[in-house]
Amino acid sequence: MNLTALHAKVLPSLLGGTSRHPLPGDLIRPSSPNSDGALEMLTLMGQALRFERPPTPESFIVEPEIKDERKIIADGLRRPLIRLLTAKTATEHPGRALARAFDQLRLRPHPFDLPLIDAFIRSNAEKLGPTAQHWADRQKPEAETRSYFDPELLDESSWMQAPLSRRVAYLEERRRDDADAARALLESTWAQEEADARFRLLQVFQTRLSISDQPFLNRLEKDRAQRVRALAARFLARLGAGIENPALGACLERIKHSQSGLLRKRTTLQMELPANVKDQAASRWILETFAELSFGELAGAFKVTEKELIAAAAKDEPLLLALALIATNEGRLDLLELVVAGLPNAWERMFEAGLDTLGTMTESERQRWEEIVVHPYRKDVPTTYSLWDWLYRITDAEAPSSVMSIALHAKLLTKVPEHERGSAPWVEMFAATCPASQRQELREQLTKFDQSQTVIPFALLEILDGMENDRTHV
Amino acid sequence: MALTFERIEALAPDQSSLAAARKLLKPSYWPTLAEGEGLAWGECQGSGATPYRVVINEADTGYKCTCPSRKFPCKHALALMWMRADRSAAFAAATVPDWVKDWLSRRRGTSNSASKTDDEAKPKTRPSIRFTEIPEAEADADPKAEQRAAAIRERNRLEREAAVLAGLEDLDTWLSDQVQHGLANFVAQTAQVCRTIAQRLVDAKAPGLAGRLDALPTRLFTLSGPVRPSAAIRELGQVHLISQAYRRTSELPELLAADARQAVGWSVTREALLNDSQAIRVNAKWRVFAVLSEAQPDRLRRVETWLWRQSAADGMPQCAVLIDFVPISTGAAMGGYLVGDQIEAELSFYRSTIPLRAQINALKRGAEQSSEPLTLPNESLDASYAKYEHALAQLPWLGTIPLSFRAASVRRNGEQLYLYDDESGLSLPMHTSQANHASPLATLDRIDGIGLWNGYEFTLAWAETQLGRWMRS
Numbered sequence: 001m002n003l004t005a006l007h008a009k010v011l012p013s014l015l016g017g018t019s020r021h022p023l024p025g026d027l028i029r030p031s032s033p034n035s036d037g038a039l040e041m042l043t044l045m046g047q048a049l050r051f052e053r054p055p056t057p058e059s060f061i062v063e064p065e066i067k068d069e070r071k072i073i074a075d076g077l078r079r080p081l082i083r084l085l086t087a088k089t090a091t092e093h094p095g096r097a098l099a100r101a102f103d104q105l106r107l108r109p110h111p112f113d114l115p116l117i118d119a120f121i122r123s124n125a126e127k128l129g130p131t132a133q134h135w136a137d138r139q140k141p142e143a144e145t146r147s148y149f150d151p152e153l154l155d156e157s158s159w160m161q162a163p164l165s166r167r168v169a170y171l172e173e174r175r176r177d178d179a180d181a182a183r184a185l186l187e188s189t190w191a192q193e194e195a196d197a198r199f200r201l202l203q204v205f206q207t208r209l210s211i212s213d214q215p216f217l218n219r220l221e222k223d224r225a226q227r228v229r230a231l232a233a234r235f236l237a238r239l240g241a242g243i244e245n246p247a248l249g250a251c252l253e254r255i256k257h258s259q260s261g262l263l264r265k266r267t268t269l270q271m272e273l274p275a276n277v278k279d280q281a282a283s284r285w286i287l288e289t290f291a292e293l294s295f296g297e298l299a300g301a302f303k304v305t306e307k308e309l310i311a312a313a314a315k316d317e318p319l320l321l322a323l324a325l326i327a328t329n330e331g332r333l334d335l336l337e338l339v340v341a342g343l344p345n346a347w348e349r350m351f352e353a354g355l356d357t358l359g360t361m362t363e364s365e366r367q368r369w370e371e372i373v374v375h376p377y378r379k380d381v382p383t384t385y386s387l388w389d390w391l392y393r394i395t396d397a398e399a400p401s402s403v404m405s406i407a408l409h410a411k412l413l414t415k416v417p418e419h420e421r422g423s424a425p426w427v428e429m430f431a432a433t434c435p436a437s438q439r440q441e442l443r444e445q446l447t448k449f450d451q452s453q454t455v456i457p458f459a460l461l462e463i464l465d466g467m468e469n470d471r472t473h474v
Numbered sequence: 475m476a477l478t479f480e481r482i483e484a485l486a487p488d489q490s491s492l493a494a495a496r497k498l499l500k501p502s503y504w505p506t507l508a509e510g511e512g513l514a515w516g517e518c519q520g521s522g523a524t525p526y527r528v529v530i531n532e533a534d535t536g537y538k539c540t541c542p543s544r545k546f547p548c549k550h551a552l553a554l555m556w557m558r559a560d561r562s563a564a565f566a567a568a569t570v571p572d573w574v575k576d577w578l579s580r581r582r583g584t585s586n587s588a589s590k591t592d593d594e595a596k597p598k599t600r601p602s603i604r605f606t607e608i609p610e611a612e613a614d615a616d617p618k619a620e621q622r623a624a625a626i627r628e629r630n631r632l633e634r635e636a637a638v639l640a641g642l643e644d645l646d647t648w649l650s651d652q653v654q655h656g657l658a659n660f661v662a663q664t665a666q667v668c669r670t671i672a673q674r675l676v677d678a679k680a681p682g683l684a685g686r687l688d689a690l691p692t693r694l695f696t697l698s699g700p701v702r703p704s705a706a707i708r709e710l711g712q713v714h715l716i717s718q719a720y721r722r723t724s725e726l727p728e729l730l731a732a733d734a735r736q737a738v739g740w741s742v743t744r745e746a747l748l749n750d751s752q753a754i755r756v757n758a759k760w761r762v763f764a765v766l767s768e769a770q771p772d773r774l775r776r777v778e779t780w781l782w783r784q785s786a787a788d789g790m791p792q793c794a795v796l797i798d799f800v801p802i803s804t805g806a807a808m809g810g811y812l813v814g815d816q817i818e819a820e821l822s823f824y825r826s827t828i829p830l831r832a833q834i835n836a837l838k839r840g841a842e843q844s845s846e847p848l849t850l851p852n853e854s855l856d857a858s859y860a861k862y863e864h865a866l867a868q869l870p871w872l873g874t875i876p877l878s879f880r881a882a883s884v885r886r887n888g889e890q891l892y893l894y895d896d897e898s899g900l901s902l903p904m905h906t907s908q909a910n911h912a913s914p915l916a917t918l919d920r921i922d923g924i925g926l927w928n929g930y931e932f933t934l935a936w937a938e939t940q941l942g943r944w945m946r947s
Contacts, residue, residue, distance in 0.1 A: 011704075011707075014653060014657055014707055015656055015658045015703050015707075016656045016658065017653070017654055017655045017659065018653050018654050018656075019654040019655065020656070036650075038650060038653045038654075039649055039650060039653065039714045042649065042653055042707060042710060042714055043711040043714045043715045043718070044711070045711060046709070046710065046711020046712060047708075047715070047870055049704055049707060049708050049711075050708055050870075050929060051866065053859070053900060054900075054901065054902055054903055056892075056894075056899055056900070057890075059887070060885035060887050060892070060894070061885075061886045061888075061916075063886070063916050063917045066917075072941070075942065079479075079480060083479060083483070088489065088493060110941070110942070111914040111917070111941060112915075112941065112944050115910045115911045116911070118910075138913075451500060451562055452499050455496055
């Protein structure tokens with residue numbers, strides 16, 4: 001009896017049951033007179049199946065070719081990295097710091113480690129290189145995936161393929177170099193963009209906004225998305241070429257304009273909060289009301305220069321907060337510095353207001369923004385964790401040296417309130433944001449804490465040092 | 475063996491134990507920390523008045539703690555290991571105290587054997603019913619007692635043989651019932667029917683067959699629906715084959731007869747194996763290439779440590795597996811070795827047509843992590859599979875077996891990964907649990923490696939690739 005006969009004659013009987021499909025009687029000699037041969041057939045069939053080689057699928061999936069020119073992280077750092085990223089950390093700061101380091105140093109995780117640090121990859125894919133992005137997208141339908149390549153290699157022909165945040169950053173950079181070319185690039189792809197992408201890409205126009213942008217902005221008055229139309233209208237208003245920003249009227253209603261001084265009349269501005277806005281909600285109301293405004297519009301409304309506007313608001317804290325938020329929104333750090341001179345607690349006030357983005361600021365601008373808001377606290381460093389946590393969430397950057405110096409020299413970690421002292425979030429946060437040049441000083445302060453609380457911070461510092469050294473040896 | 479975080483992580487029964495150990499790293503919890511003779515010990519102040527006494531052996535990560543925790547290792551032992559690994563605390567050099575000596579004297583022994591002579595390195599025998607050593611003088615003193623004991627042993631053996639044979643008769647009846655009802659139908663109610671016959675076989679003192687049938691439902695349900703009925707035929711066919719072979723051991727070659735008896739459930743104790751002069755012994759360097767852990771229905775965890783022979787020993791087994799059973803309740807998920815460890819040891823193999831299972835007879839050099847590649851033979855997946863088929867012909871109920879390969883590739887079809895041999899077109903479906911972890915390998919061209927084939931799925935354990943080494947986590 002051959003294999004074909006076994007399959008044809010025996011297998012159906014065994015599967016369906018010999019009571020209904022009796023086995024052919026002449027196929028095998030029973031092992032004993034009492035046997036009907038069924039169990040021998042079972043054994044023979046079973047062994048025959050065991051010798052069958054597994055079937056080969058008709059086709060295999062062709063894996064996409066990913067051009068990833070980033071260097072793979074050093075072997076010696078892989079295990080510590082996996083250990084850290086799979087450990088229970090108190091905050092997200094270690095993961096964010098590592099993602100930043102991967103991005104800045106143009107390193108990438110080892111492909112074999114991607115499944116082991118899957119959550120980290122999915123949260124930070126855009127900073128980890130094309131291979132990681134492909135991994136993060138692997139569950140998505142094919143239609144939603146795209147080509148994977150290194151964002152640093154973006155050019156005008158490929159920028160459409162990159163993730164939105166990278167495209168925004170690329171357009172921002174182009175806008176700084178050549179505003180007209182950047183606009184032309186956006187115009188060429190505008191019709192294919194979705195509403196969210198159109199809005200975010202258009203935000204870039206606040207960098208080097210000029211009258212030559214007007215024709216393009218005029219066309220956007222008929223855009224399908226209301227927020228795109230509103231943003232275009234704001235830009236046009238800023239250029240003095242469109243209708244007045246509707247938010248401006250509402251804001252002006254709340255600002256009391258007066259003249260003061262005996263010999264030389266000076267403009268004085270004062271904000272009057274609506275009666276139904278309680279003190280604790282004032283900052284948030286200011287953010288919501290003034291978010292749509294530009295410095296130029298407000299100064300123009302009072303027929304003063306931008307600097308004169310700040311001077312006019314010097315004695316009114318709510319109005320200074322509004323100006324700080326507008327300066328932040330526009331990336332006008334020169335003006336923010338002037339505002340903060342009169343509003344030394346701008347950091348706390350902006351935190352209360354619920355500011356959640358620094359817009360399209362570059363990393364160096366975000367660090368400069370941090371310096372501006374933190375420096376007034378040099379002599380009295382705040383010890384509220386949520387304040388520092390917000391600062392590093394919103395800047396998503398390494399702390400500037402001057403800010404870290406303030407924290408280290410003030411021995412902030414030893415001064416935090418008793419219930420927060422030495423708690424893991426503090427030490428993790430400072431380890432994650434400490435610049436390389438100050439890590440030794442931070443380590444010395446960390447040694448004073450229980451080792452149980454510094455395992456994660458020390459491991460993080462070791463890995464960051466290792467990544468930087470690895471990169472410098474390329 | 476150097477203590478590393480990897481080893482400590484692997485030893486920890488769960489993440490919470492590690493977290494708890496981390497809290498004990500503060501030196502103030504440890505009024506005593508000392509070291510000497512390859513051991514480190516300390517006293518950890520717990521919630522009680524008396525500190526817990528903890529000792530670890532760095533050579534083999536052995537440990538002991540006086541705390542009442544049911545986790546092994548407990549947080550105190552883990553914390554002590556941790557402090558040794560990162561050298562964060564000062565351990566005073568000291569003579570080994572009595573309580574540590576006492577623990578050492580009661581250990582089973584491969585621990586400090588790397589520094590011992592061969593004779594000393596031999597594991598101490600544990601008392602067992604069959605092999606309890608009776609001093610000669612004592613035996614001489616009472617030969618009648620020895621005869622009586624031998625007679626009792628023989629009577630017990632015969633009673634068990636009879637019980638097993640009776641159980642096999644019931645098994646035949648049960649198998650005939652399943653065949654009559656149809657194996658497509660069997661799959662739908664496998665858990666219930668297998669449990670019944672497994673219990674009967676336990677009563678019949680055939681625990682090997684009982685375990686095989688008890689585990690059958692789980693095994694079937696790990697496979698895709700369409701292949702389950704044919705898998706049931708394969709599995710029940712093997713069960714019948716074993717039962718037939720057991721009844722005819724006198725007609726079988728000696729080694730196959732030993733395989734049949736082991737498959738039914740006649741176990742060979744460690745002491746018996748180590749005292750068996752006929753057992754194959756291989757003295758070589760061995761590399762751990764896989765550690766598998768599986769919870770069994772009997773609330774024991776079966777831990778398999780797969781070893782690959784790295785040094786030459788012509789004609790001797792190339793692979794070995796050390797099998798340990800630990801209670802699931804302890805939380806321990808692995809033995810003392812990590813994948814990548816290299817040891818130098820003499821292994822004794824259990825008698826078998828295809829010798830694989832072994833015990834460490836003498837450990838010459840403790841485990842050390844090594845970056846050396848595995849010395850894989852220069853043969854394709856197809857050639858390796860042909861060896862498997864040959865082995866299957868020799869031992870028809872052959873279980874999991876290692877397959878090494880050169881220049882194969884990992885391919886994907888939907889979510890399923892395959893290990894594919896370009897030359898022959900042979901493709902082995904990879905274990906479904908590896909669909910995620912091994913998927914980065916699908917982007918590579920050719921890989922060399924080794925894995926475990928159970929007749930249905932291939933578990934890739936180790937691969938050398940152009941991106942470096944990949945190991946099953």
